[in-house]
Amino acid sequence: MPNLTTLRKRQGDHFPEETLRKIIDGRNIVVYHGTRYMPVWGYEFWIEEGADEEAEKKVTIIIRNLISYIESIQK
Numbered sequence: 001m002p003n004l005t006t007l008r009k010r011q012g013d014h015f016p017e018e019t020l021r022k023i024i025d026g027r028n029i030v031v032y033h034g035t036r037y038m039p040v041w042g043y044e045f046w047i048e049e050g051a052d053e054e055a056e057k058k059v060t061i062i063i064r065n066l067i068s069y070i071e072s073i074q075k
Ligand code: HEM
Pocket: 001, 002, 003, 004, 007, 020, 023, 024, 035, 036, 037, 038, 039, 041, 066
């Protein structure tokens, strides 16, 4: 499992917000090499929130909150 507290350090002191959004959501990621082991959270949250247009807005908020949290735990 990757260490999510060293993302900024590993990116040369840059917090990769947009990349994280894509990785966590996962719905638009094409896996060219190997398999993705992490659940596709964009899909999981969308189902959990009712699988409609309103759910899509909640997915955006949930993922934004997760990214804020991950940013807050950077070493
Ligand atoms: C909602 C909670 C989670 C968030 C926000 C999250 C976030 C992330 C991020 C940002 C990465 C990329 C890290 C990097 O590139 O260094 C990653 C990779 C990964 N995560 Fe998660 N993760 C979560 C939960 C989980 C869970 C529950 C599992 C296990 C079932 C998991 C398994 C993995 C694995 C195996 C990778 C390596 C890439 C891959 O094989 O797909 N994650 N995660």
